[in-house]
Amino acid sequence: MTTKKIGLSLGADLCWPAFYEDIVEQLAPVVKRGNRTTTFDIERVRIEPFSLSGEGSYDVVLDRVTHWYHTSREWIKKAILVDGTYVLNNPFTLQSMEKHTSYVAMRKLGLPVPDTWMLPPKEYEPTADLQTTLEQYAEMFDLKAVGDAVGYPAYMKPFDGGAWVGVSRVENADELQTAYDGSGTRLMHLQRAVEPFDLFVRTVAIGPQVNQIRYDPGAALHDRYKIDFDFADAEDLQLLEDMVLTINTFFNWDFNSCETMRKDGVFHPIDFANPCPDSQVTSLHYHIPWLVKSKIRWSLFCAATNRKMDLNPRWEPFFKVARTDMPYRDKLAAYGDIARKRLDAERFEDFCDKHLADLDEVTLEYFGTDRARNIVRNKVAALFPAHEVEKFTEHFWGLIQFWCKTEADRLGAAT
Numbered sequence: 001m002t003t004k005k006i007g008l009s010l011g012a013d014l015c016w017p018a019f020y021e022d023i024v025e026q027l028a029p030v031v032k033r034g035n036r037t038t039t040f041d042i043e044r045v046r047i048e049p050f051s052l053s054g055e056g057s058y059d060v061v062l063d064r065v066t067h068w069y070h071t072s073r074e075w076i077k078k079a080i081l082v083d084g085t086y087v088l089n090n091p092f093t094l095q096s097m098e099k100h101t102s103y104v105a106m107r108k109l110g111l112p113v114p115d116t117w118m119l120p121p122k123e124y125e126p127t128a129d130l131q132t133t134l135e136q137y138a139e140m141f142d143l144k145a146v147g148d149a150v151g152y153p154a155y156m157k158p159f160d161g162g163a164w165v166g167v168s169r170v171e172n173a174d175e176l177q178t179a180y181d182g183s184g185t186r187l188m189h190l191q192r193a194v195e196p197f198d199l200f201v202r203t204v205a206i207g208p209q210v211n212q213i214r215y216d217p218g219a220a221l222h223d224r225y226k227i228d229f230d231f232a233d234a235e236d237l238q239l240l241e242d243m244v245l246t247i248n249t250f251f252n253w254d255f256n257s258c259e260t261m262r263k264d265g266v267f268h269p270i271d272f273a274n275p276c277p278d279s280q281v282t283s284l285h286y287h288i289p290w291l292v293k294s295k296i297r298w299s300l301f302c303a304a305t306n307r308k309m310d311l312n313p314r315w316e317p318f319f320k321v322a323r324t325d326m327p328y329r330d331k332l333a334a335y336g337d338i339a340r341k342r343l344d345a346e347r348f349e350d351f352c353d354k355h356l357a358d359l360d361e362v363t364l365e366y367f368g369t370d371r372a373r374n375i376v377r378n379k380v381a382a383l384f385p386a387h388e389v390e391k392f393t394e395h396f397w398g399l400i401q402f403w404c405k406t407e408a409d410r411l412g413a414a415t
């Protein structure tokens with residue numbers, strides 16, 4: 001009998017980890033493969049001093065903080081190198097691959113990322129060699145010419161951004177100048193706007209599992225992810241799936257969300273370096289049970305099968321496809337095939353069918369309990385003013401109850 005230890009490395013996440021822990025406890029999964037029996041222990045990772053040579057004990061860690069909390073990042077890197085821990089997501093890639101790199105790489109694979117330019121920053125923090133460097137090498141440039149090359153409307157946004165900070169839409173050279181002057185020390189992109197668009201999709205993937213969610217960027221924060229079952233046809237959904245799995249596998253990300261906007265029938269990815277994607281009930285509402293289940297499935301699979309982290313990027317097979325003269329859609333399908341193979345998609349499905357067959361039922365029942373409702377309330381209370389807590393708890397809980405209904409129908413139809 002082996003017990004695999006799964007660590008949750010967390011910051012302000014209050015809801016999904018509690019759901020995850022409760023459901024795994026109720027499911028009490030026991031995986032029997034050959035003559036080996038595996039059970040699982042779930043534990044929250046603590047923040048404390050650690051020796052660089054000290055041995056840790058986690059088999060798998062689901063991480064949500066290392067993109068900003070450096071003690072955890074360095075501990076996790078130690079765990080990978082010293083203990084062989086499998087970490088979702090790979091912290092080495094988060095440190096080196098930000099939005100800019102993802103644009104460059106996916107354009108190279110032929111994905112229709114809108115035309116994008118990078119600009120040197122408007123201002124600098126003083127550093128020792130700065131003046132000499134700029135005097136010798138920084139070219140005076142014509143911002144208007146860059147605006148003309150990109151075309152209007154356009155978005156000026158940080159090269160590594162998140163949470164819409166520093167994002168502005170500009171319609172002409174004057175607005176571009178104002179946005180640039182206000183960008184301070186930030187390194188910025190100027191990107192052609194995908195407008196007018198007729199569909200915005202956030203494609204969330206966890207391992208080989210993919211969920212396509214229609215998204216409305218103009219709605220209030222709690223209402224951006226939509227509940228819509230019929231917004232794209234099977235071909236489009238397949239394309240979006242191939243796209244997100246390509247991106248994730250290229251960068252060795254186990255989970256990520258890809259934002260795409262459709263214009264004239266073409267899906268343009270505009271932001272797909274979100275390897276710590278939105279996971280809160282207050283934004284995902286109806287979609288949170290899918291997220292929790294998918295995290296449970298993938299983390300248990302990784303732990304039980306001793307999945308090894310792919311520490312070195314393996315880009316050449318993708319570039320080999322990119323160099324062929326196949327049409328774009330065929331290339332994307334070929335990238336998708338590489339991705340599914342690396343993600344062990346078939347074996348993963350078999351594993352879930354065989355060892356986690358009760359997960360759907362357990363999850364469905366759990367999301368009808370007072371305990372789950374209290375967790376929703378705690379999250380709402382942490383984000384909303386006191387007088388809105390009841391109203392929004394009811395709102396999000398109601399959407400989860402709607403999920404329970406559609407899920408019961410789905411499970412009923414499958415039997």
Ligand SMILES: Nc1ncnc2c1ncn2[C@@H]1O[C@H](COP(=O)(O)OP(=O)(O)OP(=O)(O)O)[C@@H](O)[C@H]1O
Nearest residue numbers: 155161162163164165167191192193194217270271
């Ligand atoms: N090229 C574009 N065309 C049209 N709209 C865009 C474009 N780039 C950004 N936007 C709009 O601005 C929003 C924020 O941009 P982006 O997603 O790149 O920044 P972010 O800070 O990473 O946001 P998030 O934290 O939501 O991922 C997008 O959701 C979209 O509505």
Ligand SMILES: [Mg+2]
Nearest residue numbers: 163164259271
């Ligand atoms: Mg975004």
